[in-house]
Amino acid sequence: MKCLSVSNFCAALLCGLALQASAATISRTQFGQYDLASGSRQLYTLNLSATEGGANMNITQPDRAQPLFTSGISVCAFAPKTPGTGGYLHLQTQNKPAADSPFNAFMGYVSDNNLHVFIKPLSDSRQIVLIQDTLSLIVVDRAMMSITDAGCTP
Amino acid sequence: MQIVINKWRLDTSLNALIHCETGEIQRLGEFHFILLETFIQHAGEVLPRAWLINEVWKNRVVGNNSLPTAIYALRVALGDDGRVQEIIKTVPKKGYVFNKDFITERADDDAENTGAGEAVLFNPASAPVSDDTPDAVAESPPLPDGSEPVAPIKKASRRTKSLLLIFTLLLAAGISWGLMKGFHRETPVVNNDVTNPDTLLLHEEKNLETNRITLFHLRRNNDEIHASQLTAHIPAHLKKINALLETKQASLTLYYYTTMPRLSLSLLITDRCKQQNQLIMGIQNWQRSADELGSLVYQEVERTLNEMPVCQ
Numbered sequence: 033m034k035c036l037s038v039s040n041f042c043a044a045l046l047c048g049l050a051l052q053a054s055a056a057t058i059s060r061t062q063f064g065q066y067d068l069a070s071g072s073r074q075l076y077t078l079n080l081s082a083t084e085g086g087a088n089m090n091i092t093q094p095d096r097a098q099p100l101f102t103s104g105i106s107v108c109a110f111a112p113k114t115p116g117t118g119g120y121l122h123l124q125t126q127n128k129p130a131a132d133s134p135f136n137a138f139m140g141y142v143s144d145n146n147l148h149v150f151i152k153p154l155s156d157s158r159q160i161v162l163i164q165d166t167l168s169l170i171v172v173d174r175a176m177m178s179i180t181d182a183g184c185t186p
Numbered sequence: 187m188q189i190v191i192n193k194w195r196l197d198t199s200l201n202a203l204i205h206c207e208t209g210e211i212q213r214l215g216e217f218h219f220i221l222l223e224t225f226i227q228h229a230g231e232v233l234p235r236a237w238l239i240n241e242v243w244k245n246r247v248v249g250n251n252s253l254p255t256a257i258y259a260l261r262v263a264l265g266d267d268g269r270v271q272e273i274i275k276t277v278p279k280k281g282y283v284f285n286k287d288f289i290t291e292r293a294d295d296d297a298e299n300t301g302a303g304e305a306v307l308f309n310p311a312s313a314p315v316s317d318d319t320p321d322a323v324a325e326s327p328p329l330p331d332g333s334e335p336v337a338p339i340k341k342a343s344r345r346t347k348s349l350l351l352i353f354t355l356l357l358a359a360g361i362s363w364g365l366m367k368g369f370h371r372e373t374p375v376v377n378n379d380v381t382n383p384d385t386l387l388l389h390e391e392k393n394l395e396t397n398r399i400t401l402f403h404l405r406r407n408n409d410e411i412h413a414s415q416l417t418a419h420i421p422a423h424l425k426k427i428n429a430l431l432e433t434k435q436a437s438l439t440l441y442y443y444t445t446m447p448r449l450s451l452s453l454l455i456t457d458r459c460k461q462q463n464q465l466i467m468g469i470q471n472w473q474r475s476a477d478e479l480g481s482l483v484y485q486e487v488e489r490t491l492n493e494m495p496v497c498q
Contacts, residue, residue: 058454062490063466066482068474078466152386152404160441160452162386162404169404169441169452170466 058171062094076100080176087176089123105176120146121163141165189226190290192264192273196222203263212263217242221256225274229286232277257282262395264288391417396424398431404443416442423480427487434458434491447471451483455490459497465490 064075077092083104090099104124123142148164153174160171189196194203194212201219203212214222221242225233239253257274260266266273275283391401401417401424417424431438435458443450449472453465465486472479 058462058464059495061464061466063468064486065468065470067470068478068482069471150386150406152388160386160404162443162450166468167443167445167448167450168466168468169443169450171441171452171454171464 061170063168063170078170080105080172082173082175087172119149119151121149121161122146138166188292190292191226192266192288194264195292196226198223214259214263215256217252218256218259218263221253222260225260225282225284226289229284229289232280232283234281238281391415393417393421393424396428398428398437399424400437400439402439402441404441416440419476420480420483423477423484426480427484430484430488430491431455436491438487444472446473449479453483453487453490455487455494457491457494457497461494461497463490463494 061078061080062075063078064073066073075094077094079090079092079099081088087105088102089105090102092099105121145165147166150162150164151159152162153159154171157174158171159174160169162169190206191203193206195206197204197211198219200211201214201216203214204210205212221238224238224241235253239248242256243252257276261271261274264273273285273288275285277283387405389403389405391403393399393401396417403415427438437456439454439456441452447470449467449469451465451467451469453467454462455465456462467483467486469479469482
């Protein structure tokens with residue numbers, strides 16, 4: 033009877049672990065800017081793909097395949113000797129957004145300033161990132177935004 | 187004579203519960219109402235699951251989840267906390283017991299006087315929570331259909347063994363549940379380092395009425411001023427979103443961060459095929475109207491759900 037109980041327990045545990053290992057992946061990420069005062073809303077699709085030392089990002093509008101702009105991302109620690117989760121998000125723009133792009137002003141800012149970020153690890157190889165300068169939250173794979181102490185200067 | 191449970195009056199003509207103070211009406215399904223009546227008739231007795239199914243659904247073929255679903259619906263309707271289980275208690279391996287201390291019988295005249303506000307029928311401080319289940323079992327008279335009542339547990343050693351077994355089972359169930367939860371939703375490591383000014387603090391807002399939504403409030407260290415809870419700000423809309431997720435068999439993990447002018451949200455929606463879409467929302471002037479805010483979040487969750495690929 034005891035063996036049966038232990039066996040059942042182990043089976044449940046292994047079953048749980050197997051399920052954990054097959055956790056869901058994010059197949060689409062969209063971000064929207066809304067204003068309750070004016071009733072305006074703008075929606076974009078954000079495509080992220082992991083690269084060595086960071087990620088590539090491109091932004092499209094939901095009804096258009098052509099990206100509004102493409103950029104590389106790296107995250108650098110601003111206090112590498114102190115254990116912490118704060119850092120800077122550095123964007124390396126590969127092509128300039130179109131003149132009428134809503135990201136013109138944004139890219140102008142981030143080309144001169146790295147974005148201050150806070151990162152909170154989640155349990156399953158993911159983390160949530162708060163971009164302090166834009167007050168945006170995003171859940172990403174850890175591989176895409178990990179803090180390193182090299183690669184950019186805050 | 188009217189029957190009142192935790193401020194809810196039974197209306198047999200409507201198959202409904204009517205709140206004694208607000209007059210709010212909650213209509214119950216046919217079998218949910220029969221289940222409630224059965225509980226009331228046998229309040230204080232431990233009712234085995236099989237007996238309840240037979241009593242409520244008679245000879246109909248019912249699924250394994252019918253009874254737990256009905257119990258959950260009754261707990262929600264009666265304002266019972268599924269974890270504390272003050273009104274309907276789960277007795278592991280035995281069945282369910284309805285706490286008779288919550289039942290009040292009132293004259294019809296009193297019952298009609300619903301708006302007076304003086305009919306305080308339940309005082310949480312005075313209503314005892316029956317945490318000595320074996321005694322309740324011992325007092326249980328035979329069931330009306332002649333089936334055997336649950337046998338009382340008499341010996342302390344046997345009780346200890348049973349409790350140990352229950353504890354072990356609960357531990358195993360807890361671990362499995364935790365792992366399963368991780369499968370369906372993001373389960374953050376709540377490892378808040380309050381001494382480091384550069385960490386984010388994660389606070390889970392629990393709400394039993396929105397079981398398909400896991401909601402986390404992110405705050406900067408010592409940023410207690412931003413402790414306002416979204417669950418309290420848009421409770422009705424969260425319930426509506428929960429109902430929508432229920433129909434789609436989906437779940438939602440929501441993270442949010444607030445400042446005065448802006449609400450930042452990350453919504454991770456997982457469908458029954460474990461496909462996941464993320465919607466990041468930045469909402470300016472979010473404090474302008476709770477109703478507009480709740481409607482906006484609902485619309486965007488609905489849109490995202492509708493745009494997810496159909497599960498095969």
